[in-house]
Amino acid sequence: MDLSPPPSRDRPGESLKEAFGRALVRLGKTYPNFVVLDSDVAGVSGTHHFRRAFGDRFYQCGIAEQNMVSLAAGMSAVGLPVLVSTYAVYCLRSLEQVRQSVAYPHRNVKIVASHSGLDVGPDGASTQCVEDLAAFRAIPGMVVLSPADPHEVAQATEAILKYPGPVYMRTGQSSARSIMPPDQAFTIGRATVLRDGRDATLVACGTMVAKALDAAESLVDQGLDVRVVNMATIKPIDQTCLLTCARETGCFITAEDHNVFAGLGGAVAEVLAQHMPCPLEMIGVDDTFGESGEPEELAEKYGLTEAAIVAAVLRAVARKRR
Amino acid sequence: MSVTPVATASEQRRMALHVRRLLLAMIYHAGSGYPGGALSATDILVHLYSQCLATTAEAMAEPDRPRFVLSKGHACAALYAVAALKGLLPLDALTSFRKINGTLQGHPHVKTTPFVEASTGSLGQGFSVAVGMAVGYRHHHYRNPIFAMLGDGELQEGQVWEAAMLAGHYQLDRLCVFIDYNKLQRGDLNQNIIGLEPLLEKWRAFGWQALNVDGHDFEQLEMGVNLFMRTAGVPTVLVAHTIKGKGVRYMEGVAKWHGSVCLSSSNLRQALLDLNTDEAEIPAFLDGSVFAGEAG
Incomplete structure (x- = not known):
């Protein structure tokens, strides 16, 4: 066996x-x-x-x-x-x-x-x-x-x-599937583009990166080509990468297992608002405390799922096209 | 171990008198500062830098040098004045105390002031840092001592007792802590805020050798340090009974001089008179007219 x-x-x-x-x-x-x-x-x-x-x-x-x-x-x-x-x-x-x-x-x-x-x-x-x-x-x-x-x-x-x-x-407690290319080097302050795309950029960290990849995959059926960035360094954030993505995709979605305020989404917003304002949707815990439950149940109840990310991408793309 | 040549008690007394003049002049010049706790801590600092710590550039560069952490960082005017008299700082650096672009921050900081061993000011933390240094020295098999000084009010911080418990558990016998026990904190007597007694028993219960000393008596300070140096298996705390504002009659035992206060020229003049200051001992960076009573 x-x-x-x-x-x-x-x-x-x-x-x-x-x-x-x-x-x-x-x-x-x-x-x-x-x-x-x-x-x-x-x-x-x-x-x-x-x-x-x-x-x-x-x-x-x-x-x-x-x-x-x-x-x-x-x-x-x-x-x-x-x-x-x-x-x-x-x-x-x-x-x-x-x-x-x-x-x-x-x-x-x-x-x-x-x-x-x-x-x-x-x-x-x-x-x-x-x-x-x-x-x-x-x-x-x-x-x-x-x-x-x-x-x-x-x-x-x-x-x-x-x-x-x-x-x-x-680090993290739950099992985490392997998503990074084995030959990918790690440098503090440098983001990794895991999937290319032109319609929107999904920026995630930690366990939300896998969900972001899944969301991007499922959006192919809806005709959307979504870039996925693993922003493993929240600070100092990779401004060069973000501004390139802003130029090339025109809108952003952030995803983090954290309060939606002042974490990864906040860090991305600081860069975009100062240098290249564009539509941004944030996925995170909506300024509330959690509760007991299995991680998947909590993700469902508090909006940290692949489906929530997909919906946010659609909102961001719609705002860009307006 | 290379330390300053040992000074006699009378030499230390003379130096302490001048440290008190300097630190008051610094606080006057800065426009703010904490005179009460600096004056109570002065004799212990003079003793440590005269008898126990490295004070030459060469000795200060040794990784296993004896080290000192001023956990009651607000008393740093006394630390800076002692350092200047021991040659660790140029005397004119004292004018930068609490000033913009200065080398002497309002609380000690390692990045701006090279002889300072830990950035302190948030009470309780410097003590833990000193305990960490003692753990690190043991890890490296260094034998030199780590000293720290805590205020009495500081003992109300829970972190102090976390660190005390760990130091007792690890039997850190190269660690010696002074409590500047002047019985007063910012607002009132300790006993009217949160009482500390029975202090010796508390430390002993945490696995420490604890004894009372007179924090203004150099012979007693020396006896305490000697006992610490001879002791194996437990850390030592010297509960140093002191007088807040020591040496300046109108400040002694009065909580309001804890600070941060602004000394007027007449405050300073009166203090310098109490400290038997004559014209020749007025710190050079002060306008001499302060002493003559003409400055504002």
Whole structure:
């Protein structure tokens, strides 16, 4: 019996947090200096793989995220690159520590969030962080990433270890199917055009990229040729790519598992409004808290589906033609 | 370990007197600042930079140097004045305190002020950073100490106790923390805001060696640090009993001088008189007329 999961859209691959944890083990050998801090979530954030492989580089900080983040800044100050891992919502709890202890002195600390958005599922609104991209994007000098598939998470993990400054990166809890071309290189600040098209540009991040691809595929039947961009770096956003897409397609749809305010959609809107105004529709959580439920049920109820994206594309294209 | 040549208690007393004059002149010149907590912290800072910390450029560049974090960052006027007298800053840099384009920010910042080890000001965080440095030193097998100073009001921050719990758990015996226990915070006495006692027992319960010292007595400060240096297996906290506004009679024990206050020329003149300042000791960047009572 073959138990290996084939990379088809019916059989999703591993979760982004699992991909992150496995990448850490591989990178731990290549980069012998960095350490990992945990607030007792290792088993569910992916870092347990690193703990098993590099126990002397793994520091347990207990359930105290604020101390953990400032502690990371202190370890970084004495020459250790530090990777901190916890749920997105607890990253939010230590937002001011990230601001003051990490970002202001530009410490080499990476904050990696394992559970974010409605994708968290049954734990409900208390854990479903839909504010992190907005909050961390607002901190001066902070890099903010939300990779889309296991391969890209692994590449992004290496990229942030090479980058000598503060980074916030989302992984994810649900299984995520493979969508990035295996030979695709990852560069912080550079978007990837996954599908070309002339009628509209769909910009997505994280787990919404797969849904954006599906939406673009289904729009072919309606005679629409939709470009799909994986915007894995929310900050600094790839302005060159956005402006090229604006010139060539004339309208945009953003899709993110995040509050519709001030996340990816907000970042795209800032660029377009200043440099090349054009119709923009935003798919995201409509300024509300989530609730318990399976991720697919929540996506359905809160409008984060392929169908919702399709409808938004049709609205954007109609506005462009007006 | 290469540190400043050890200074006698009387040399430290003399230096502390001049630090107090300088920091008040800086706050006057800046038009705002936090004199009360800077004056209470002065003697501890003078002691650390005289006896315990690196103060030459060469020693400051060592990755395993003894380090200090001023977690009560608002008291940085005292830190900057000590640094200037120890040669870590040019004296004329003190005029840039709290000024636009200045090197001396209103709270310590590593990017603008090279000898500063941590950007502080948000209470509780500097202590965690110092604990992180101590964990990092252990990781590197460095033996030199990490020092930090916290305010008493700062102990109301929950993060302080998260860090204290971790430091006790990890038995960080190269970590020594001073509490500048002047009993006053911005609004009132600690005990009228949120009481801190029994303080020694709280720290001990978190796995620390804790003892009281007189924060204005250099012999006691030295004894405390010596005990810390000899202690293995637990971090040390020195609860330093101090007087807010120490050295300036009208400020001593008065919460309103916590700041951020604007000192008038007559405030400064009276303070300098209390600090036995004569003409020769007036900081060069001040208009001498302040002392003569003519400036506005």
